[in-house]
Amino acid sequence: MNRHKEACDFTIFGVLGDLSRRKLIPALYQLDRARLLDDKTRIIGVARHELSQDAFIARMQGSLETFVGEPLDSEVVNRLLGRMQYVLINLDRPEEYRRLDKVVDQEQRILINYFSVSPFLYGNICTGLDHAGLITPTTRVVLEKPIGRDLATSRAINDAVAKVFTEEQVYRIDHYLGKETVMNLLALRFANSIFTTNWDHNTIDHVQITVAEQVGIEGRWGYFDKAGQLRDMVQNHLMQILTLVAMEPPVDLNGDSLRNEKLKVLKALRPITRENVEDKVVRGQYGPGFIKGKPVPGYLEEKGGNPHSTTETFVAIRVDIDNWRWADVPFYLRTGKAMATKRSEVVINFKRLPHNIFSDSYRKLPPNKLIIRLQPDEGVEIEMLNKVPGIGEGIELQRTMLDLSFSEAFSGERITDAYERLLLEIMRGNQALFIHRDEVERSWSWIDSIQDAWAQCNEPPKPYPAGSWGPVASVALLARDGREWEE
Ligand SMILES: NC(=O)C1=CN([C@@H]2O[C@H](COP(=O)(O)OP(=O)(O)OC[C@H]3O[C@@H](n4cnc5c(N)ncnc54)[C@H](OP(=O)(O)O)[C@@H]3O)[C@@H](O)[C@H]2O)C=CC1
């Protein structure tokens, strides 16, 4: 691993697509602004449209103007655009990859190949790069999620990539791993003794992980309807958050140390099958409703959609981890589109104390909670009991919050976008924030079992109004265990 910035030929396949325009190009702008790109680094955009270099630069400038979200620094814009070069390649045609050979220089710079296209094109790109003799031991490849749609397709894609790249050359992106607050889970857990020593079945009752999105599908029907929320969000983002919360302490922060500990958690997930799927999983689909006071269509009425689709837009799951640390500590996951608000958080619910010595007003003392706000309004809260000040008789208790809001505690620090961090780590050659093939395949195998169980049950998803917290059945999922969601 090289911790220093290196000169790269950063090549984006699918440079005119949504991800590239909305996330990658703006992230490169921020890195250039922070002087984190080597002076010799170049950005090569690959797409299949006849486009002059000037027209390409104009399109990239348009992306910056639309998606950077702050006034642009013209000096940085000019420097960044000056690094860019367009190359026309139809990714299905191996003979066209030779055009890249003319622009990359692997003696001077590291070649990074970012596949910002459908995963079903990854094999073709690998063949094309190999055909053109562009793969050397220092070449890197970046794969976007989702890798496939199940274990079989993910294996086929990983096999195609493994024909030409070693695992040490592959960077599988899950952008949640680049979010400040997700990375902070490591600091919280392994830099603070109060948590390190209170992080198991002895002190924790259960864990909740919520990733609620307020947006609906909004023009992404073609992709989303074939995927659904389980594949789109749980297989990757929620599984990664879960593994970071549940894993054993890694020996250090190196890529393999972290990835091995995460993998052990995935191996310990209790399978969900036809026999228990109805008790453990709730599938929902949003209907018409109101978001921010405005009427919004249901999933089946979205533009370009199929009015008979049974694809889920919401999932809630009780996950059990069969290992020593988490015996009898359920992890409840929920994620959905078109929900009441955008909110992602992890809530660690501690156990109740066995006995109450205080007033009768609390029959049982409410347990402590640690709330980790992943986004928005990033921060950490601890819910605890305090004495109400005063000289009255006895000790009166009140629930209080210790609230560490990142915007206040680190005021002046800009919260970097996940892609900025991840692109930088790829350029540095640090694999710690990227996913190993074994993790992807373990996760798919667990998800496939739920998909199979759903297919056997053949039950339609439960409806919920857009702008709500999901189907009522998701409340019942916890109520059956005597618990409730953090609201
Ligand atoms: N968009 C997002 O927010 C996210 C995307 N991802 C992943 O990122 C990847 C890209 O997604 P996204 O940008 O949304 O997809 P888009 O469809 O917007 O972009 C893909 C690009 O690939 C190009 N392309 C397709 N086939 C070929 C070909 N044969 N030769 C050359 N170019 C081709 C398309 O060009 P053309 O215009 O000619 O069809 C298009 O510009 C996917 O793997 C997706 O799952 C992951 C997380 C979030």
Ligand SMILES: O=C1O[C@H](COP(=O)(O)O)[C@@H](O)[C@H](O)[C@H]1O
């Ligand atoms: O990967 C994806 O993530 C987004 C949500 O990302 P966030 O950073 O805005 O939380 C989700 O909307 C999309 O469907 C999914 O493919």
